[in-house]
Amino acid sequence: MSLIHKPQAGVAQPVRKQVIQKSIYENPSVTLDLIAKICAAQPSNSQEDFYSRYRSVTYRLKDSTKQSKNNSSWNDSTANDNNSSSGSLIRLLRKSEIASLLFNRNFSKDYQESLNEVVQLLEKRQSTNYIHVVLAGGFSSGKSSFLNRLVKNANLLPTGTQPISVVKTYLYCNAKNKKVTVEGVNLKNVLVKLPTNVLQAIQHANSSNVHLASVLEKLLIQIKSSELDGLCFIDTPGYNNSISTNVSNGKTDKDTATEAFAEGDVLFWLIDIDKGTAISDDIEMLAQFKGKPKVIIFNKADKKGYQESKKIVEEAYHLLPKYFDMNEIIDILAFSSLDNKILFSRHHTGLPGLLSDIRKRSHKSSPLNRAKQNIHNLFQTEIREQEEKIMQISDRIRLLKGEKDTAYRNQNRHQSDNEGLIDYLKDVIKVQNTFLDNVVEVFNELCGETYWYSDKIININNSKWNTHDEINEKCSNLRAATNEREKKIDSILQNTSYYKDRILDNFVKNIVHALNQGSSKPSDYYQQLKELDNTLQQERQQREALKELLVRASKVYEAAIDAGIKYYLQKQSSTSLCITDKVVNIFDAIEQRDFNGFLCSFQDGVDLSICNKQGFTPLTYAVHHGNVAMVKFFLDHNADCAGLDKRGCNALHTAIQVGSKHICEMLLQHNSMLCTIPARLPNGQTQSIQDLLNQSNFTQWAQQALV
Structure with missing residues (x-):
């Protein structure tokens, strides 16, 4: 070479x-x-951080329950109760004598389930004091570029055919944030601090063949924005990108988008304006956000211009009522990502007006806040039911007082009438006894006279007319007959004495007993009313004590939950990966x-x-x-x-x-x-x-x- x-x-x-x-x-x-x-990465906090602070606050309820004077039996049952995360109240409400007074017999179970839900939502590592805006739409509708333009940071979210939204991405806008920060939640639910360029690692997964999204459940991005303060945008992948599961997380893009719907308060639905009003494919997805406010956005409007964009928006406005209540539609607009402005709005609102409508119409009801509200409603519903029942019992006691007074008067009148009848009967018997005594006395006098005159006649006859034997015989017969009658009179006197001493006395006793034991006796009815009044008074006292306990418990337990959440979040810090x-x-x-x-x-x-x-x-x-x-x-x-x-x-x-x-x-x-x-x-x-x-x-x- x-x-x-x-x-x-x-x-x-x-x-x-x-x-x-x-x-x-x-x-x-x-x-x-x-x-x-x-x-x-290892977690910086755990469930125990929540429960430790929660228990320390609920302990105050146990102390106040000890000091209560409303129901000593209830207080004694809770005085030494130190276990369970739900404190003494829940164990107290499980006791049969108290549980029977609850309208919701599953109160303690429902409370524990709601408390568990609060902890589970805490561990989802999401900020709760934001209005959650779900950003969704079809593939290549320009969601990430739209969001970049909206937050005025063109390079914040990578754009391209490989979206980062394969991981659910939460973009929190806060006026107090000083810089962009990125955190992630790994598969062990540990919050980790990530470098800001980590979004590109997800986007370049195909080129590197290393899928960072496979170890992340979600991404949490904090940015500074005064205009969007209090809004959290949840970025989702195009739901119709592919029906196959992603290598990164094993979910389809449609699954990821649908999951985000459940967390949203408002929906921004983006449509590539090149599709025109052909949104029939989107209706099925939009229907899953039924009942919540929506904004329909035709994106990339710069490709069509003002007139064509306006025509498309107007056609959509007349098409959507076939599928949705138009009260749910905040606005339909055409947006130019290139110029970063709303090209046409059906309701003629700019971005400030749109954001104002979103804040007014959304309820800022995060899952955690809804779980806390469920616990509040659980207590308040039971308190209202107890108050209503106490009012009903009080009304019954007031009515019962009138019935008792009437029954008491009837009882006294009945008793007086009985005593009069008995006295009258005794007088009648006394009169009859006197009359019988008089008859006996007259008869005795008659017998005595008969004996005297018969003796006189016999004496006379014997002295003067000794020959009148027949007369003597008649007189002797008369005397004998008188003796016979006298014996009968003695027998009658004996029977009369028995009748007077035994039969009449028993008769009087039986009458008195019958009067006192009658089935419609007023004194029995009065006693029944008195016992019912005592029962109602006792139940009212128990329900008032239960209501007081529930009112105190509602304040203490809700404060305990807030304290537990605050402490949990204070302990929650993202684990540093030592990456700069x-x-x-x-x-x-x-x-x-x-x-x-x-x-x-x-x-x-x-x-x-x-x-x-x-x-x-x-x-x-x-x-x-x-x-x-x-x-x-x-x-x-x-x-x-x-x-x-x-x-x-x-x-x-x-x-x-x-x-x-x-x-x-x-x-x-x-x-x-x-x-x-x-x-x-x-x-x-x-x-x-x-x-x-x-x-x-x-x-x-x-x-x-x-x-």
């Missing part, structure tokens, strides 16, 4: 580059190193033989004409240090090898000076014209390649190579 030879006639030489800009992630080794660091965004000085990288640093230096572009203090250009400095890999990089990127540095030498001159045969061959294979370019000496004179060879110990090899 000859070092000095003439170029072939008629062969066009390629245009040489003076500036090289290249992503470091086109180098597989750089991407693999980043992947390894992402996978090895600082651009490496190319001369330092060459001198230190740091090939990765060398590659990093091209991230923002390297001007190949710049020289260091020693007068070397980057290429001649790489040759000077004999770094074949770096020289090859320059040649592979069609660097200008003929340019002279401040020393007056080009790459070939420098290779001869250091005696690098391999680099000489590489340079001449790359550009055969190099052998015709002389070096320029400090005194202004020139020096040919042959002169350089003669001055170096390189001559012998060169002479052999000339053969």
Whole structure:
């Protein structure tokens, strides 16, 4: 091989580059190193950070429950309760005597499930105080370029056929942000701090054949923007790009876009204006965002002009009512990404007006806020139910008081009536006894008189008319009959005494017992009302105590959740991967033989004409240090090898000076014209390649190579 030879006639030489800009992630080794660091990252916080602060706050509820005087049995049951993340309330509400008073019998279970949801959402590593705007549409509708124009950073998101949105990308706009920062969530749910140029690593996955997206669940980008403050844009891939799953994450682009819909408050749906109003294919996807506000954007309107863009927007305005409630459509507009402006708006609003409508119509309801609201509603619903039931019981007690008063009066009147009847019966019996005593007394008097007169008659007859035997006989018979009647009277008296002492007394007792044991006895009804009143009073007291407990618990537990979230987020810091965004000085990288640093230096572009203090250009400095890999990089990127540095030498001159045969061959294979370019000496004179060879110990090899 000859070092000095003439170029072939008629062969066009390629245009040489003076500036090289290249992503470091086109180098597989750089991407693999980043992947390894992402996978090895350890979390800065955990669920225990949330629960530790949560428990410390809920402990206050246990203390207040101890001191409550409303229901000692409930308080005793919770006084020594120290376990479970949900504190004493949840265990208290599981007790049967209290659980029976709850309208939602699954209260404790529902609370625990909602609490678990809060923790799970926390671990999704998303900021919550933003309005989430989903940016979606078909393939090649210009979503990333539109978003770059919207945030006024043309190079923020890479654009091209290989989108970065294969990973769900969240772009948070905040007026207080000082610079662009990029964080990622790896497959272990660890938040990692990433270099800002990592987006290009995803875009260049096909060229490097190393898929960084395979180890990332999502990307979180923070930018400074006063105009878009409080908005978070979720970038998604074109849903109709391909039906096959991505190598990076195992999902189709449609799956990734659909997942983002569930997180969005507003939808920006982009359509390439070249499609006109042929959006029937998009209707199915748009329908999944039903009930939420939408903005339909015909992008790349600069290709159509104002009149044609206006016509397309108007046609869409009349077409969409067939499929959607037009109250959901914030606006339909044509946007020129080239001019970064709204070319035509159906509602005649500019960007400030559009952003104002978005803020008014979206509810800023993040999944985490909705989960917290569910817990709040859980308590408030139960509190309202208890209040309503307490009111119902109070109304029943008021009505019952009137019934009790009536029953009490009826009871007293009934008792008085019974006592009167009994007294009247006793009086009747007494009268009857008196009457019977009088009859007996009269009869006894009659018998006594009969005995006296019969004795008189017999005595008279015996003294004067001793012959009246018949009369004596009659009188004796009369006396005998009177004796017989007297015996019967004695028997009657005995029976009357038994009747009075036993039968009548028992009769009176039976009547009294019957009166006191009647089924409709007013005193029984009054007693029943009294017992019902006591039961209602007790239930009202229990429900009031339960309501008070729920009110206190609602405040304490919601405060505990907020405290747990705050502490969790304070502990949450992205894990540094020890990767710097600082651009490496190319001369330092060459001198230190740091090939990765060398590659990093091209991230923002390297001007190949710049020289260091020693007068070397980057290429001649790489040759000077004999770094074949770096020289090859320059040649592979069609660097200008003929340019002279401040020393007056080009790459070939420098290779001869250091005696690098391999680099000489590489340079001449790359550009055969190099052998015709002389070096320029400090005194202004020139020096040919042959002169350089003669001055170096390189001559012998060169002479052999000339053969």
